[in-house]
Amino acid sequence: NAGVTQTPKFRVLKTGQSMTLLCAQDMNHEYMYWYRQDPGMGLRLIHYSVGEGTTAKGEVPDGYNVSRLKKQNFLLGLESAAPSQTSVYFCASRGTAFEKLFFGSGTQLSVL
Amino acid sequence: AQSVTQLDSHVSVSEGTPVLLRCNYSSSYSPSLFWYVQHPNKGLQLLLKYTSAATLVKGINGFEAEFKKSETSFHLTKPSAHMSDAAEYFCVVSSYGGATNKLIFGTGTLLAVQP
Numbered sequence A: 001n002a003g004v005t006q007t008p009k010f011r012v013l014k015t016g017q018s019m020t021l022l023c024a025q026d027m028n029h030e031y032m033y034w035y036r037q038d039p040g041m042g043l044r045l046i047h048y049s050v051g052e053g054t055t056a057k058g059e060v061p062d063g064y065n066v067s068r069l070k071k072q073n074f075l076l077g078l079e080s081a082a083p084s085q086t087s088v089y090f091c092a093s094r095g096t097a098f099e100k101l102f103f104g105s106g107t108q109l110s111v112l
Numbered sequence B: 001a002q003s004v005t006q007l008d009s010h011v012s013v014s015e016g017t018p019v020l021l022r023c024n025y026s027s028s029y030s031p032s033l034f035w036y037v038q039h040p041n042k043g044l045q046l047l048l049k050y051t052s053a054a055t056l057v058k059g060i061n062g063f064e065a066e067f068k069k070s071e072t073s074f075h076l077t078k079p080s081a082h083m084s085d086a087a088e089y090f091c092v093v094s095s096y097g098g099a100t101n102k103l104i105f106g107t108g109t110l111l112a113v114q115p
Helices: none
Strands: A004-007 A010-013 A019-025 A031-038 A042-049 A065-067 A073-078 A087-094 A107-111 B003-006 B010-014 B019-021 B023-026 B033-038 B044-050 B056-058 B064-068 B073-078 B087-095 B102-105 B109-114
Touching (some): A019 A107, A042 A065, A042 A073, A073 A087, B003 B087, B003 B102, B010 B019, B019 B109, B023 B033, B023 B087, B033 B064, B073 B087
Parallel strands (some): B010 B109
Antiparallel strands (some): A004 A019, A019 A073, A031 A087, A065 A073, B003 B023, B019 B073, B056 B064, B064 B073, B087 B109
């Protein structure tokens, strides 16, 4: 049982480049989330999805887009990367127990 | 609005001594509170949860937390630290409303355990 898988694990971008982070879960969870983690700021919610075909904005959505075309996948896109988006990104999913999030191992992104 | 404040960004203890990680919360109604743990280079893992049942909550790896409404606190404790407890700990409160419940994370407390 793989749980929540994020790819890639590391990435370095130049300012203005685009990229997509992929999150896949094999637990048949309806809810999926993208967080960013920055030193001294905890985790902040970027976007989330309550089911296939739906997405919603979180706390810090600017500069990011998401898609949930398939229930098991939640994609996070950066159309034009900025240095302020240097962070560690975590994907999470959950079933009916709203407090128990299952996290991926993170993507470390550096934007130069 | 719901929020949590973790009072210490870093805590250092010696192996075998007690651990206390402090968390205060703010909520306009009876909250659900949680502690998550993040080991180095790993995702977060649920440690324990309080959802208005018993005020003393036991979690994994010998950790427990006590909900104190009068003090708006939810401190995490462990009687005797182990080297494997070194990690970052997040206090979390649930935020109700809209289409889904969301979790609001504190800024984290990094626990170091000295031999």
